[in-house]
Amino acid sequence: MSPSTLLVIPAYSESGRVGDVVRAVQENAPGVDVLVVDDGSPDSTAAEARAAGARVLRHPFNMGYGTALHSGYCAAMRGGYDRVLQMDADGQHDPKMLRHLVAELDRGTDIALGSRYIGRQAPRSSLARRVGTRFFSWIASGWIGARITDPTSGFQGLSRRALESVVNDGFPEDYPDADVLVQHHLRGLVVREIPVLMHERIGGLSMHRGARIAYYGYKMLLTLLLMPIRRPTPLRSADTVARTSA
Amino acid sequence: MIGATIDFALTSASWSFADLSPMHQRQRVVAFIGALTVVIVVFELVRRRKLREEYSWVWIATAGMVTLLGLNQDLLMWLTKLIGAASSASTMFFGAIIFLMALCIQFSIRLSRLTHRQRTLAQRMALLEEEVTELRRRAKRSAPDKAQRSDQKGEVA
Numbered sequence: 467m468s469p470s471t472l473l474v475i476p477a478y479s480e481s482g483r484v485g486d487v488v489r490a491v492q493e494n495a496p497g498v499d500v501l502v503v504d505d506g507s508p509d510s511t512a513a514e515a516r517a518a519g520a521r522v523l524r525h526p527f528n529m530g531y532g533t534a535l536h537s538g539y540c541a542a543m544r545g546g547y548d549r550v551l552q553m554d555a556d557g558q559h560d561p562k563m564l565r566h567l568v569a570e571l572d573r574g575t576d577i578a579l580g581s582r583y584i585g586r587q588a589p590r591s592s593l594a595r596r597v598g599t600r601f602f603s604w605i606a607s608g609w610i611g612a613r614i615t616d617p618t619s620g621f622q623g624l625s626r627r628a629l630e631s632v633v634n635d636g637f638p639e640d641y642p643d644a645d646v647l648v649q650h651h652l653r654g655l656v657v658r659e660i661p662v663l664m665h666e667r668i669g670g671l672s673m674h675r676g677a678r679i680a681y682y683g684y685k686m687l688l689t690l691l692l693m694p695i696r697r698p699t700p701l702r703s704a705d706t707v708a709r710t711s712a
Numbered sequence: 713m714i715g716a717t718i719d720f721a722l723t724s725a726s727w728s729f730a731d732l733s734p735m736h737q738r739q740r741v742v743a744f745i746g747a748l749t750v751v752i753v754v755f756e757l758v759r760r761r762k763l764r765e766e767y768s769w770v771w772i773a774t775a776g777m778v779t780l781l782g783l784n785q786d787l788l789m790w791l792t793k794l795i796g797a798a799s800s801a802s803t804m805f806f807g808a809i810i811f812l813m814a815l816c817i818q819f820s821i822r823l824s825r826l827t828h829r830q831r832t833l834a835q836r837m838a839l840l841e842e843e844v845t846e847l848r849r850r851a852k853r854s855a856p857d858k859a860q861r862s863d864q865k866g867e868v869a
Contacts, residue, residue: 503838523842526834537835544839639831707835 468497469548471568474538475502475520476531476620477555481509484555488518491553494561495568498551501541505534511555531620532642539624539633540708550624559621563662567623576628576655577647579614580621580662594679602686606644609690610651614659617644621662628655633708636698638689641682645689652693734785735800743782743804747775770818774811778804 473491477484484502491500502515506528516522523537535552542550549571553559563580570578583599599618606614618641624632631653638645650657735743754771757763781788781804792803 521842521846523838525838529831529834533831533835537838540835541839541842544843635828707832707839 470546471498471549471551472538472542472545472547473498473500473551473553473564474535474542475500475515475553475555476505476534476538477502477507477511477515478505478528478531478534479507479509479511480555481507481511481514483557484511485514485518487553487555487557487561488515488520490561491564492519495551495564498564499545499547501538502555503534503538503541505529505531530639532638532640535620535642536632536637536639537707539629539637542629543633543708547629548626550629552620552622552624554620558664558666560663560665563621566660566662567621570658570660571623571625574656575623575658576625577650577657578623579616579647579657579659580619580664581614581616581659582619582662582664583615584659584661592679598679598683601683602644605690606647609648610657612657612659614644614647614657616659617647621664625655631655634698641685644686645693648690648693733800734789735782735804739801740782743778747778747782750775770811770815777807781807 473495475484475487475491480487488500488502491498500520501523502512502520503523504512504515504525506525512522512524523541525534525537538552539550549568551564551567553561553564559580567578567580599616602617603614606617628650631650632646647657750771754763754768754775758765758768781791785800788800788803792800795803795806797803797806
């Protein structure tokens with residue numbers, strides 16, 4: 467029996483795009499269950515995703531990209547899935563590439579990370595973002611001991627072991643990037659990058675924009691700096707979210 | 713060790729603060745009125761259940777401290793010398809700033825905890841809602857007639 471797979475698509479205000487993304491996934495990755503996590507969108511994101519055939523998890527209000535992903539992971543744990551794939555709802559990630567992530571997981575990798583910077587022409591991005599990506603790639607690569615070119619990539623595949631590792635109270639609420647990859651590595655999980663094709667955004671707003679980039683840099687630096695001496699959180703609430711009481 | 717350091721600080725600082733004067737009568741009255749106002753406002757907020765008891769004690773303790781320092785000038789002068797303040801009034805201001813900072817940190821800690829709890833609640837609610845929707849859909853699919861009947865019953869009720 468092939469392993470059960472859940473594809474998590476965090477979405478915020480992606481009406482007009484999310485339906486096409488879900489349909490494209492169903493065409494290109496049959497047999498994969500699709501879960502769209504609507505992070506409190508004020509528009510018809512949830513309805514469009516549901517109409518396209520996806521299961522939809524609706525946050526009552528906006529809680530951030532990281533929390534949306536975390537809810538998806540919790541749903542995967544509750545559903546007893548063997549592996550999780552994740553991609554963005556804005557049309558940047560090509561669903562044809564999902565099979566490459568799956569193939570990498572089949573090879574025993576715990577975290578297959580889709581990189582737009584390996585061997586392909588990356589889509590245009592701002593200078594601040596390019597500098598930030600280069601800097602945190604350098605830190606993540608140094609820590610992990612393997613070359614990581616795209617630590618901000620939201621196009622990933624996770625094994626069951628990796629899933630159990632990310633369902634914790636310390637999972638970042640806003641930008642789960644280099645810090646999560648380093649945490650995976652410290653827990654003995656295998657992180658590998660594979661080249662994927664990424665498109666320009668079809669519309670909507672990137673979460674890495676304006677003053678948020680400065681906050682992102684600060685937050686990521688602080689998290690990476692404190693990582694070796696940070697205590698595990700005393701809050702044990704994720705257990706109640708990710709595990710069914712039955 | 714700490715005692716010796718304080719002694720040294722006091723003796724070495726005392727020459728430059730020889731002309732330190734206690735608070736003026738008017739300043740003491742204003743401080744006392746301020747403290748009394750805080751106590752009255754806090755008690756009233758607790759009475760109206762707008763402020764929880766657990767958050768009120770910090771304010772009452774501060775008002776008590778201000779009153780104590782206003783009444784006991786020797787204590788205030790000793791404290792002024794200890795921290796090296798230029799006047800006893802600035803010691804009161806310094807104390808107020810420290811108090812506000814401590815309060816802000818306490819609020820930030822509580823906010824972090826509340827945010828986490830709120831996130832957990834919202835996630836759990838969303839997951840349960842999705843599971844209920846999924847179960848309903850499956851139930852409808854497996855027994856469409858029965859589900860339709862119960863829907864109609866619900867509408868009548």
